Amino acid sequence: MKARSALPPRAPTTATDSNPAQAAPGIGGWAREYAADLHRFLSKRRLIESDIKDVCQEVYMRLLRFERTEVIQNPMAYLFRVAANVAHDFRLRQAQWTPLEAEQLEEPTADPGPEQLLDTEYRSRRVAEVLASLPALPRAALVLQLQEELTYEEIAGRLGVTRRVVKRAIARGYALAREALGRDGVK
DSSP, X not given: OOOOOSSOOOOOOSTTTTSGGGOOOTHHHHHHHHHHHHHHHHHTTTOOHHXXXXXXXXXXXXXXXXXXXXXXXXXXXXHHHHHHHHHHHHXXXXXXXXXXXXXXXXXXXXXXXXXXXXXXXXXXXXXHHHHHHSOHHHHHHHHHHHTSOOOHHHHHHHHTSOHHHHHHHHHHHHHHHHHHHHHHTOO
16 A cells, blocks of 8 residues: 655646656755855854855755655745754854863974974075175165164164165165075075
């Protein structure tokens, strides 16, 4: 004996509805049709963008597991109900998450590896060589700015020139250094 459904059969409304192989796109069609509405609905629930995307994905996964989409009379309402349930479940799971204490976090090792040490040493040596090859005023201005961390005014006072001359000397020093280091491929 064949089991009967409590719901009456749905009458075909289009030519494609009469053929299940060509039936309306179902979940995929709902996903495309209601995506913006679903996003807006979830954003009103105070979820951040990444959480909204996660919830949407979970909604579509749950809908894909549902095999009898033909019994759904109002797909948008059903989609929003599923979304509300998923958002609620998501918030419950979030409430159970506990932030890690500082001691539990792995500190990244500050110790550079041998390759990094060698690279740093090469770069430092090359920058020192380039700095030594600069003309006197740009070299002096850069050394005072970078090593002694002086302002343009303080450098100008030490070198006995104007602030404008210091600014130009530093700009020229950087340009010459970039050019020399760029030829070597040092960044």
